[in-house]
Amino acid sequence: MNSVEKSIIRDVNLAPQGRMKMDWAREHMPILNRLREQWLVQKPLAGRRVAISLHLEAKTACLAELLRDAGAEVAITGSNPLSTQDDICAALAVSGITVFAKYNPTPEEYKQHLLLTLETRPELIIDDGGDLVSLLHSERQDLIPYVRGGCEETTTGINRLVSLEKSGELRFPMVAVNDAYSKCFFDNRYGTGQSVWDGINRTTNLVVAGKTVVVVGYGWCGKGVALRAKGLGAKVIVTEVDPIKAIEAHMDGYTVLPMIEAAKLGDIFVTVTGNKNVITGAHYRVMKNGAILANAGHFDIEIDKVSLERLAVNQRVVRKDITEYTLEDGRKIFLLAEGRLVNLAAGDGHPAEIMDMTFALQALSLVYINENYQKIGPSVIDVPIQLDSQVARYYLESQGIQIDEMTEEQKQYQASWNL
Structure with a gap:
């Protein structure tokens, strides 16, 4: 065959x-x-x-x-x-x-x-x-x-x-x-940073400028997503469990908050942790009406879909790759691409x-x-x-870019302990 x-x-x-x-x-x-x-x-x-x-x-x-x-x-x-x-x-x-x-x-x-x-x-x-x-x-x-x-x-x-x-x-x-x-320096940071927003913008057709974006996780991918959100005019909040990465996000100029506090403020949420259930029922209960959830981690486990479905009294697809969940109090939460990788499931990567x-x-x-x-x-x-x-x-x-090379003297100096 x-x-x-x-x-x-x-x-x-x-x-x-x-x-x-x-x-x-x-x-x-x-x-x-x-x-x-x-x-x-x-x-x-x-x-x-x-x-x-x-x-x-x-x-x-x-x-x-x-x-x-x-x-x-x-x-x-x-x-x-x-x-x-x-x-x-x-x-x-x-x-x-x-x-x-x-x-x-x-x-x-x-x-x-x-x-x-x-x-x-x-x-x-x-x-x-x-x-x-x-x-x-x-x-x-x-x-x-x-x-x-x-x-x-x-x-x-x-x-x-x-x-x-x-x-x-x-x-x-x-x-x-x-x-x-x-x-990791380029694919995870610049690739994910651009392609996540390509997927979100293509799918929602909404403006990012002026909105509050919550980036969940500040590894290389999270850094890229936050950087591009800032460039699009968003106010950026970062949530983290690693104190070193939290300091880095703070010194990069972002607001750092616990997830339960960030959940009250965010308009768009992007998960990039590689872990499960980083957005759960406790967070849905305090989110704004119209909050948009997107995942950029490998598996569709970062956003707790089971809890979201349990809290919803109605669920429908309102646009390609957008599912609307209506909660008991009338608030609506929107999930992109079924919680799968938004840059690939709703974009070209x-x-x-x-x-x-x-x-x-x-x-x-x-x-x-x-x-x-x-x-x-x-x-x-x-x-x-x-x-x-x-x-x-x-x-x-x-790219037609040239860089310098060390001289033999510089190489010997760098390799020597007896300076």
Whole structure:
């Protein structure tokens, strides 16, 4: 069977539409294009089977095709039910990549797509949120002997991997791509900062200026969301559980409050913690009429939807990706994108130039694992600094930016203890 026959997708006839979106993204991903030129000749992944679980949109498709051009046999599925784009799935299937994904599958279908991706017996994995690795270690341990290792895209997935490693159950090496400088500094901060507001603004068509925005969590993603909210003219409140991050938010000029106090003031709430139930029933009871809730964490667990549904006397969809909950006293609270990642479920995700860096790290890290998995062993490792620096330099060169280099004298001075 060819890749289209093996794939489970919505409609193969959407392929031309998906290809146009992919071509646009590729035009703005110079680092991946540079790697493609090299790897079409070198074939560093020749004969390897690669499984990918990422948000299935145009930039991800460019990564998948890069790995294919590097010689790999690639199977891909989505990492979130509402971020999968059916036209991208069709275009990938036509291009020779096996796809198991559809927009808004049932929970049973979503899991089945993950399992089918694993049944291709991957040797290398790129995961986003840890679902592939989790299934390998729980339900499909029979496939683990095939796996050399892989890479993880996001904080939530790394937390799961570290837990596996601490328990002694992790069976192969995984690279924590999310923690690389070229990822967290730019993807998490500038990518999330822009794409979250792209998703909110596109979905609501409301002004941000003059409103009070509550950013729940002040990690790299929270910093980006707060910075862009401030730039759009909002008054920004930050809630935190980490005293160091709370000080940082305070010194960055934001108001820092406990969530129960912030809940009384906010017009728009954005959760970016990676934890569960950070907005709950106690907060809904004191929120303003018309409060808007959005989540930018990986899973739809940060906003307590169960409590919101329990408190509501009426619930309806009032606009695409906006659910209105009417409470007993008549107040209305609006939830965007069912509490899933608002920047991907209600938008197109991070800008192409940002994902160019992140996906270059993914690709380079995958090649590194393929070549070094035996000496690394089962552990969670950082992206090697030389790969991080390589991506940063490629980005600067693509922008026509030059920087200085230390002289030999400066290098010797910096390396010496006897000054």
